[in-house]
Amino acid sequence: MAAGNGTYTNQVTGGLGRLFTRDPTRECRCEAASFLAAYLLGLPSFGLAPTALEALKLVDSSSSSSSVDYGSAAGVHRLLVWLLAPVASEQAEHRTLLISDPRQVG
Numbered sequence: 001m002a003a004g005n006g007t008y009t010n011q012v013t014g015g016l017g018r019l020f021t022r023d024p025t026r027e028c029r030c031e032a033a034s035f036l037a038a039y040l041l042g043l044p045s046f047g048l049a050p051t052a053l054e055a056l057k058l059v060d061s062s063s064s065s066s067s068v069d070y071g072s073a074a075g076v077h078r079l080l081v082w083l084l085a086p087v088a089s090e091q092a093e094h095r096t097l098l099i100s101d102p103r104q105v106g
Helices: 007-020 024-041 052-062 073-093
Strands: none
Touching: 024 073, 052 073
16 A cells, blocks of 8 residues: 555544534434344343344253254344344435444344
């Protein structure tokens, strides 16, 4: 990369914007999307902040005591919808994602 084309400056300002930008409306919208998706999908987990770790815990616990098998195709689809609900909500309103993390699915 050639110095002076603004690439580094854009990366630094983007990173600083993520660190110091606080938007309660955006945060609440993402949490509400996660909570609603978890409720409608019947997920017995903490619905406000979906993470891949929580999804793995559900897959692990479903094999022993749950009536729903989250390791099946339908269960995985439920978990993916739950993980991507805040991403879809934030992307619908804003161009850049500050609160949600689409890498939780990958």
